[in-house]
Amino acid sequence: MALIELQAIEKHYVMGDQTVRALDGIDISIASNEYIAFVGSSGSGKSTMMNILGCLDRPSAGLYHLNGKNVAQLNQNELAEIRNLEIGFIFQSFNLLPRANALSNVMQPLIYRGVAYKERKKLAMTALDRVNLVDRIDHLPNQLSGGQQQRVAIARALVTEPSILLADEPTGNLDSRTTIEIMKLFDELQQEGHTVIVVTHEAEIANHCHRIVELKDGKISNDHRQDGVS
């Protein structure tokens, strides 16, 4: 049974009097522990793909089974719960809470699960330890470098032990040295058993992945497997 099963997914946006088909009949199945990249130029439907996969948005039509559950037509609150349980987001601009320190940022998703403070702290420390940031736990985001901020974000994604790590241009705001460091971290996480989905337009990043799906005009134009080049 595949972890993710998309069938005939469509997403339409109405803009003025014309309808934009951002996704136009996507069928794809992603297994557990895959390392997969969605690539494509701007306007190809990448972002919409990421929003649908991340349960931030609902498709206009089609079926989306995540972990065997159809999540295509859930309401906002149910989607929030799915996001909290199943998905770990890593964003291009890190998206850390600016007034919360590294530890609080990592603990944040556990609040919505109703985990008590002590337990939250313990889990968050484990996650921060995984990304080697234990010595920075009381730093605010603006006191951390870009690479460190992205590692905090990865720890925040890991702390809930989600089914999927969903990274949207995770190195887009980083220099090349830090990019290598972060991608190495993704490689390791995949080897440890996580399912990693990366949405990117950079071939270099995509090449880390074992499967590359190309999007064009809301359709899958290419889907091929390769050995990791890392």
Place this chain on the structure above:
Amino acid sequence: MLFALMESSRSAVASVLAHGLRSFLTTLGIVIGVAGVIAVVSLTEGLSASVTDQFQALGTDSLTVRSYTPIKDRMKGIQSRLNDSDLSLIETRVEGISSITPILFARRASQVRFGSQTTFSQIFGTTQAYQDVAQAYAEQGRFLVNSDSKTRRRVCILGETVREQLGLPRNAVGEYVEIGKEWFKVIGILEPKGELMGFDQDDRVILPYQTMQSLLGNQSQTDIQIQLTVADQSNIPVVVARVRSLLRKAHGLTREDDDDFRIQTAEQLSETFDRIITTVTLVVGGIVSISLLVGGIGIMNIMLVSVTERTREIGICKAIGAKRHHILMQFLVEALLLSLLGGIIGLLLGYGLGVLIAMSIPSFPPATIPLWSIVLALGFSAFVGIIFGILPAAKAANLDPIDALRYG
């Protein structure tokens, strides 16, 4: 629920502290509103408590009967009067009276002179029974006795204020003062009573009743007050009714005529006063609640700004799993915290203000805050916070996560 509340409070405190000055300015409307309410309430409560005490001291078992002329009649030159026959009528025909005394005022405040010192004072004639009725006792010397009145002795009893103003020695008994071109021997000094609603109760000169009558001359023109005490306080309504019907009959009033006299009880006076205080409190409270309304709008305004500022944060929280009620609660608790903070600061400020005002006005009773006003002030500010927090909080909770993440 409790868990969510605790987590929301934690983040609300952090958020309020993060914008210290802005938070303070936001709450200012509430601060001023609550401070206003509390200052007014603490002053009026203090005043009311002290007045009640003073009326209690006056004696709740005493009645005063005085003549009453409607303004319409007064303009025609008609003057209602009470006279000695009314007094003896009440004395002989009403049961349950423990003591009764007439009071005859000089027609205008008269001059009293001692040596080169002169002063104006309230001068009236009364009998020995006044001592019991008005609880007025001589601190030095003696009070009036019946023979003083019968023989129209030229003697007087002075209040403490009069004694001081005339520059009489502390033991003034035996000195002579001049009242209306006649010499009076001082036979006693009254115990000081202090002020009642701004009236100095020690600024008075008491003469024997019949001495006063002889000073005033023409007997048919006199108008006396009658003060009496009842033996049993619960009997007051009966005594009042009896006195009323007797006087109406004696004055030849028909069914259509209004009373040409008034019977006042100490309780009535204190009730009247309470009514005035309550009205003042309500009016000021109404004005001040407008300030609270404005304060609430201020909070709503800043919360709306805050929601816009934190759109991206809200998006992040939603992306990592915050549901509508998490966001709603967070902003609602923040608004509540702001308004309660304002309420507490206002409470302290208002009390301080009340104390300050009470202290700066001489002889004003000390300010007191009743518990209900604290509960009311805090409850009302919490209410304002929630009511005006709902709109911004709902706006935040309803944000779309994708739009919110893309914001800014």
